[in-house]
Amino acid sequence: MKISVIKIGGNVIDHPEKLEEFLDQFAKFPGKKILVHGGGVMASKFGESLGVMPEMVDGRRITDQDTLDIVTMVYAGLINKNIVAKLQARGVNSMGMTGADGNAIQSEKRPVKEIDYGFVGDIKEVNSHLLSYLLQEDIVPVFCAITHDKTGQLLNTNADSIASAIATNLAKKHQVNLYYCFNKSGVLVDERNENSIIPLINEDIYAELRKENVIHSGMIPKLDNAFEALQKGVHHVWIGKAENLILSTKGKLSGTIIEKHRYDLY
Amino acid sequence: MKISVIKIGGNVIDHPEKLEEFLDQFAKFPGKKILVHGGGVMASKFGESLGVMPEMVDGRRITDQDTLDIVTMVYAGLINKNIVAKLQARGVNSMGMTGADGNAIQSEKRPVKEIDYGFVGDIKEVNSHLLSYLLQEDIVPVFCAITHDKTGQLLNTNADSIASAIATNLAKKHQVNLYYCFNKSGVLVDERNENSIIPLINEDIYAELRKENVIHSGMIPKLDNAFEALQKGVHHVWIGKAENLILSTKGKLSGTIIEKHRYDLY
Numbered sequence: 370m371k372i373s374v375i376k377i378g379g380n381v382i383d384h385p386e387k388l389e390e391f392l393d394q395f396a397k398f399p400g401k402k403i404l405v406h407g408g409g410v411m412a413s414k415f416g417e418s419l420g421v422m423p424e425m426v427d428g429r430r431i432t433d434q435d436t437l438d439i440v441t442m443v444y445a446g447l448i449n450k451n452i453v454a455k456l457q458a459r460g461v462n463s464m465g466m467t468g469a470d471g472n473a474i475q476s477e478k479r480p481v482k483e484i485d486y487g488f489v490g491d492i493k494e495v496n497s498h499l500l501s502y503l504l505q506e507d508i509v510p511v512f513c514a515i516t517h518d519k520t521g522q523l524l525n526t527n528a529d530s531i532a533s534a535i536a537t538n539l540a541k542k543h544q545v546n547l548y549y550c551f552n553k554s555g556v557l558v559d560e561r562n563e564n565s566i567i568p569l570i571n572e573d574i575y576a577e578l579r580k581e582n583v584i585h586s587g588m589i590p591k592l593d594n595a596f597e598a599l600q601k602g603v604h605h606v607w608i609g610k611a612e613n614l615i616l617s618t619k620g621k622l623s624g625t626i627i628e629k630h631r632y633d634l635y
Numbered sequence: 636m637k638i639s640v641i642k643i644g645g646n647v648i649d650h651p652e653k654l655e656e657f658l659d660q661f662a663k664f665p666g667k668k669i670l671v672h673g674g675g676v677m678a679s680k681f682g683e684s685l686g687v688m689p690e691m692v693d694g695r696r697i698t699d700q701d702t703l704d705i706v707t708m709v710y711a712g713l714i715n716k717n718i719v720a721k722l723q724a725r726g727v728n729s730m731g732m733t734g735a736d737g738n739a740i741q742s743e744k745r746p747v748k749e750i751d752y753g754f755v756g757d758i759k760e761v762n763s764h765l766l767s768y769l770l771q772e773d774i775v776p777v778f779c780a781i782t783h784d785k786t787g788q789l790l791n792t793n794a795d796s797i798a799s800a801i802a803t804n805l806a807k808k809h810q811v812n813l814y815y816c817f818n819k820s821g822v823l824v825d826e827r828n829e830n831s832i833i834p835l836i837n838e839d840i841y842a843e844l845r846k847e848n849v850i851h852s853g854m855i856p857k858l859d860n861a862f863e864a865l866q867k868g869v870h871h872v873w874i875g876k877a878e879n880l881i882l883s884t885k886g887k888l889s890g891t892i893i894e895k896h897r898y899d900l901y
Contacts, residue, residue, distance in 0.1 A: 419684060446715075447708050447712065463736070470729070470731050471774055
């Protein structure tokens with residue numbers, strides 16, 4: 370099977386009209402597919418209305434019990450089930466899931482070192498048997514950023530990591546592409562110019578771009594993660610804006626494609 | 636397949652220690668099984684903390700947009716995913732679902748007559764193909780009381796009705812028993828005496844008990860629903876306390892069994 374794993378974040382989730390537009394595109398996206406969504410800003414806002422203030426360290430949320438309850442409600446309840454209902458309306462037979470459902474993704478609580486992140490999970494295992502079956506049955510899994518540790522504990526888990534873990538796991542048996550939708554049109558030569566997209570990055574180009582300091586700060590971990598996924602067998606990784614996702618299936622310049630060696634569109 | 640559809644309500648959900656005890660029993664419950672849960676009190680409490688007061692007419696919740704969001708968060712998020720994680724810890728491979736997931740249960744918004752119930756769904760169709768597959772794969776579906784209308788709208792739906800609709804639908808091809816856990820030990824001769832359980836009710840006994848006014852008020856719709864399920868092919872209906880559920884599988888007096896004609900334990 371050819372499988373696309375597509376991740377969206379707050380910049381889509383937090384804007385109802387953008388979400389509708391994205392879901393239109395996602396519904397038309399060809400082939401077998403899995404959606405992974407975050408939802409950070411909505412959870413923070415909602416927590417604040419309950420008097421639970423978000424506590425962030427280095428851009429990462431500290432997840433105490435109240436925060437875990439809130440993200441479970443907002444991610445697995447409100448956001449996930451509305452996305453599923455909206456996809457059903459578009460004829461996409463989707464199934465909303467956490468990692469606990471069908472034991473799809475097992476993780477372990479992040480060990481406490483300098484920082485205690487609380488109920489945050491690092492992924493250990495993906496149940497690709499279940500996912501393969503759902504995809505074969507034309508069911509589209511829709512994952513929120515919650516996993517479990519198999520001892521009854523839900524764990525808040527980074528949505529990028531979930532997308533990557535699912536993709537690399539399925540890549541053992543299938544041809545898998547990974548799509549990260551974010552707030553830029555792709556990896557840019559000039560951050561202020563959305564038209565300066567670098568269409569293709571492979572290992573050689575990446576080394577060059579880092580040397581010239583074109584790629585720096587926040588883009589480095591994103592690209593490191595992308596290359597790690599490629600190392601683990603993912604066919605290609607796409608980074609761009611959600612609204613350009615469908616263009617990427619039509620061979621048009623829509624974002625940045627990251628691949629190990631050669632250029633090869635979907 | 637022999638399938639048991641088991642419904643629990645607020646009297647289990649709202650008490651952490653009772654929920655743990657119930658899940659122990661549910662995990663040991665033999666054969667293929669589906670869990671359906673409500674969660675009314677927790678949603679009301681949570682709504683109140685957000686300034687959304689529950690509005691009830693004749694014991695039924697009026698579901699406006701804010702209330703729908705709250706029940707989606709509490710039922711499909713907090714309660715459902717914690718139950719799934721707790722079952723996984725007990726070795727039960729469960730899958731938490733709303734009616735939107737896999738298009739499992741499609742409903743329609745209740746028409747406005749004297750009362751506008753808001754976003755409340757009346758069930759139209761159950762996707763027994765999906766449920767049969769999950770059960771065959773030894774996956775235990777765990778349903779919360781949310782369905783959808785296939786046009787993108789989530790709908791608050793009575794958990795008893797969900798249990799009954801699933802059971803009657805699966806009964807077309809399988810032998811299905813339906814278990815309603817509630818706050819009494821069964822149908823009682825004397826409401827104040829939990830030991831006065833009527834072990835068996837069939838149509839003849841029911842007619843007799845109503846004539847003698849032993850069964851009255853709130854028990855009548857419960858039993859009418861049970862007999863309707865039997866008419867539609869359900870093998871037997873059990874009513875009792877969650878903590879006695881497992882006894883019912885051991886041929887012990889544990890609650891009231893409702894059947895059309897003859898006594899036949901699981």
